[in-house]
Amino acid sequence: MAITILAPVVEDVRQDDSHAPHGYADQSMSEDSDSDVEMGGVSLSQKRRPRDSNNLATGIMTPGEVVTDDPQWMRGHGTYTNPLSTSIIATVAGHIEKVNKLISVRPLRARYTPEIGDLVVGRIVEVQSRRWKVDVAAPLLAQLPLSAINLPGGILRRRTSADELQIRTFFSEGDLVVAEVQSVHQDGSASLHTRSLKYGKLRNGVFLAVTGTGGSGASSSKPKKSGSSLARDWGVVRSRRQVWTQQTASGGADVDIILGVNGYIWISKHVEGTDAASSASENVSITRMEEMVSSSIYSSQNDEISPQTRHEISRLSQCIQVLVQNGVRVEMETVQAAYEASLQVDLEVGDDEDELSEEGRDYLEGNKASRLIELVEQRWAKQEKIE
Template identity: 75%
Template sequence: MAITILPPTVEDVDLSALNSDIDAMSMDSDGGVDLATDKASRPSKRPRLVEGTNITSGIVTPGEVVTDDPQWMRGHGTYTNPLSTSIIATVAGNVQKTNKLLSVQPLRARYTPEIGDLVVGRIVEVQSRRWKVDVAAPLLAQLPLSAINLPGGILRRRTSADELQIRTFFSEGDLVVAEVQTVHSDGAASLHTRSLKYGKLRNGVFLAVTGTGGSGVSSSSVKGGVGPGAGSMSASSTGGVVRSRRQVWTVNTANGGGDVDVILGVNGYIWISKHADGTASASSTTDNVSITRLEEIVSSSIYSSQNDDIAPQTRREIGRLAQCIRVLVQGGVRVDEETVMGAYEASLQVDLEVGDEDDDDDRRKEGREYLEGDKARRILELVLEGK
């Protein structure tokens, strides 16, 4: 980046007044200096940069001039024309000032991986020793074969037979929950699923909410979805998933829905599914089995693509939670455990406010999971009041 050095500026001063002051301060003794003979005034300091001078406020659009002041430095989201000193925005967003550095924070941006992030991703490519995973980042993340639990023990060496059976663990289109282990110099992330709480996702519904900057919310029913059309949602907002909050928890739903698991990926991918206590069921039947055998039994359930039977009550509560997250994103509210649970409880309260005259109408009761219009506005009011 070229740096232009500007000459110091000289302010206009009254020379007559300056000369009178210098005459009063002149020295007449031997060895003194007569300052009155010096007609040139010393250049003043460069005026300090006034905060917000000639800077576009609010939201800027690509190609819009942020400032013409040459004393500002360009940051991310901006560029400078070689023929001028103007700083021009390259993305749509808000202008941020850090000392003399100007940058534009985009309204919508891709997810930037960081070590330790819990993410939900989709397998898009299977290679010889690794999987390529879409985690809503600029580059596809990779999940090495050595970073997963294989049947037979966590410390077993990976052989050529495992490479031939790589599709039996994950194949194209599968959804996985993993943790970011390494971030490379080019920005690509390496994932791992060595913990038993990670692995393949099933028995639920998938939603996509931008984790950085905020964008639309969308969801789609996947292999193991709770029903046809359960994920046909789209919206536009500035919400997103909050980092550094609890991202996996179990909701004890109402109306006989049982327990439902919610996974909020930092990358903005969300998974809501029926709670499956696989570890407890395995331990109850394998009390006298060795640790290696127990690891093999648990791993076989993790990589299974067979979905369990989901009761209609559980399907309705999964759909209700998905609708609550949609309401939050449409209202521009950040998505975390507190807001999701607040929206879910608010939706139950809205159902009670409907009245008891519809309790005998089964169709009305089945349609209460549709949270739009006045219901959505009421839920947002209750959530914001509870903060």
């Protein structure tokens, strides 16, 4: 005999007001769908999220929340469609992004998704026979083939078994490299290359990791402004300049800053001659470029760095950390503004030893971090008025 399962039916609590407590029957029950009716702590109807003029939910979405039920929208990344209805439901926690009729949810935090042409900073984690495995903050390790680097020798040649035996002399476990994404495979892993003299092994500096999505939403040419303050958004901008030389104060030398789209940042002492070699590599053939390559570019020995330069490298690192902690997007303009603001904060502190000790004067946290962000926002507000 077949068994029929009936759906549960919730009785209307308003059908019998005679047994209700005194005063309960006098309370009007709103028929609005946005109201909540609770029985025994169980909500019978939930409040709807506020929607804009396009019938889209506003604010930060959470997994399982309905973005829209309008059939005119197409679902994008971070969403899925209920097969029994036209509702588009979020699968990640983040903000809604619209491109024409395509709707997607950009996560607040996510692993880096490689794209061809991205400048990334990575760490060698494994050495294989003909390639290196590189950690670039992506779901899968990227690979750097032996054929995708410049080897000393002066000629364009095939990589032989002798090169494979000496592969650890070029890059070994723990080395930091700056490279470009050459291709992306179907499984999402990336292949890197360092064929330009602008890329290669990193030294004479400090490594910094930035949390966030890493490159997503980086199509804007300038930092977004909202009123008099910068719009809060994490990650490194993909379309902006990512490598530049920063002039420092307090007697420090110039400092090179590399902003990897994957959220890995490298701050190092500027070495004279690297700019000339990089510009020359853009105007010469591949064979001539390999003649310019020497074994010194694969050296792991750091150069001598003065205490003043070390101090300014540390200051820049702290400025970037303050930007990240306050949700400001990291790019050349914001980093430079934060560095100048940190110098102004030091001038405001003065020489009062009772207020701050000499060791704590260089620590950019607490009230000093709040003041730094305030000065950065004021600078962008002035530029917005000028424009």
